[in-house]
Amino acid sequence: MKTETHSVEDLANREYKYGFVSDIESESVPPGLDENVIRLISKKKNEPEFLLNWRLKAYRHWLTMKEPAWANVHYPPVDYQSIIYYSAPKTHAGPTSLADVDPELLKTYEKLGIPLSERAALAGIAVDAVFDSVSVATTFKDKLKSLGIIFGSFSEAVQEHPELVEKYLGSVVPTTDNFFAALNSAVFTDGSFCYVPKGVRCPMELSTYFRINAAKTGQFERTLIIADAGAHVSYLEGCTAPMRDENQLHAAVVELIAHDDATIKYSTVQNWYPGDKNGKGGIYNFVTKRGKCAGFRSKISWTQVETGSSITWKYPSCILQGDESVGEFYSVALTNNRQQADTGTKMIHIGKNTRSTIVSKGISAGHGQNTYRGAVKVLKGATGARNYSQCDSMLLGDTCGAHTFPYIDVANNTATVEHEASTSKIGEDQIFYFQQRGISKEDAVNMIVNGFCKEVFRELPMEFAVEAQKLLGVSLEGSVG
């Protein structure tokens, strides 16, 4: 964010990406990608030389790569030359008041309990100030600054702390990592950056003011979070409210680095547009998220609630490099209608006495297909490593599917690896039991599903957990006859 005023405008205009300034308003780039487009993006963003070179290297490698086909998802091929990789803000063509917004969307906000002040912003209404968060945001920023915490947009960090960006960018997810990560590295336009200095405990959930801003994350988002020795930070991404989004393909990259005794907790609740009943439209969410527990006794914890993409392809992972470091992954993935999810995690045990926990809850309804794909890797030197994995699937109806692909690869015989899995179905007799006690069918399914996900919701920050529960209910609507 250049200025706080911009952030409000950003909210009002979905295609406006923060970090851009108004003098580029008239410019636009034709669809397609080549080195000139990348040079232009880098120039517009006034990036240092190293970053341009980094992007170009990524691009050149990307050209040699093939889109992965191993995931258990099906979609028509994406035409990467038809995407506009750099778009200047356009005249706003969205709704101008809540009265113009799709009543279904408003109903959903209502059900989710989204504060009135935020609804307009989420629906993409062009008003000068639809909510009063500017002053709040400033207060938060000042407080963080006084603690030495750097938190803001990625573009801002590139300008103000290029040495940190250069040091850490790509250190967890290299440009060559995979097809989508390489593409993201070449063309990302913005994202978030956070650095928590030695010994500092971040006093608030990062995003308490960021929530609305998150609604306009770009198509190729880049997030980098560093917790220095002894630091502690909890970061919240996403929003329970469905968002208007013109971009079908999202290929984000998130990198986390935790030094000695540092803890990073990263929570995601994603509710993008899942497509209609027949699977038309909807977001392709192809994301690379990885954390490196670089230091002794460091800890990285991922919690995700995925309900809103047409296709989800993501595996938030932990590289447990530091001795005694800890990795956690808690996930709820829900697929309804024609949604497909192929999600899970990788826990790579390198250091001694490293520990990891995986709890995955997959819910399938309608024609949804839900795949858990996880890898637990214990390398030679990881003496005393421990992993516990639990993968539970729940089926609603008989036209959906649940799949589990756990990979376990152990190269040290002192390691302990446990894997538990279960599949259950909501029975007609269970629903009748609820109904007989006066509880409607929909509430019954809600209660059962929320009970099923309890272990994961427990990991979410309180407020978010409540919203996530409601979100599951809304996402499952119409899934029981």
Add this chain to the structure above:
Amino acid sequence: MLKIENLHATVNGREILKGIDLTVNAGEVHAIMGPNGSGKSTLAQVLAGRETYTITDGSIVLDGKDLSGMQPEDRAREGVFLAFQYPVEIPGVGNVYFLKAALNAIRKHRGLDDLDAIDFLAYVREKMKIVEMDESFLNRSVNEGFSGGEKKRNEIFQMMVLDPKLAILDETDSGLDIDALKIVANGVNAMRSPKRAIVVVTHYQRLLDYIVPDHVHVLADGRIVRSGDRSLALELEKKGYSWIEEEIAR
């Protein structure tokens, strides 16, 4: 209170109830007895609105309202309670949470405010004592890992909390030892009230030693073939169901 007229019901096209007529007045306890496969449990499920059964004819009227077209949850809110023969386990859903949702759904229907957590707990604790349930039970998942006796006690406990107009007990005595049977019967007797009708479905007379009915009906092949007072149940115990079946055949 409850008036059933010419009730016919089928499952998968097969007729199970073949014209039931039954009137249960407020304050009364009626026992429905009969051999296996006579339609006793079907009658209980049909009254509660289970979708696997189709009502093909007749009516079920509770307190002046026809239930036959209503969803099961609406019947429950109107005051129908079924104590299940085989209460289902619901993993992950806590007893307190479940019961509070049920009670508040019913209260809402009656135009009452939700009970808050504190009032709810106080209310529930008082009922728990009657069925001699331990408080730790509240934090467990609904029926999960319960013994047979605990499940049945839980049904009676829920009935007390939800305070129905019509309580239907489906084979509540099955699988209970004598001590548990007494506790359950105590619970039901505590629920006897001039404002409530109770229907006890049972195969054995034994339960009726503890819950003494005002009327006894014998169901055979989907019809009520004999009605009487408590002595009918005792006679059945002595002579067995074949006696009735023979008598009908004659």
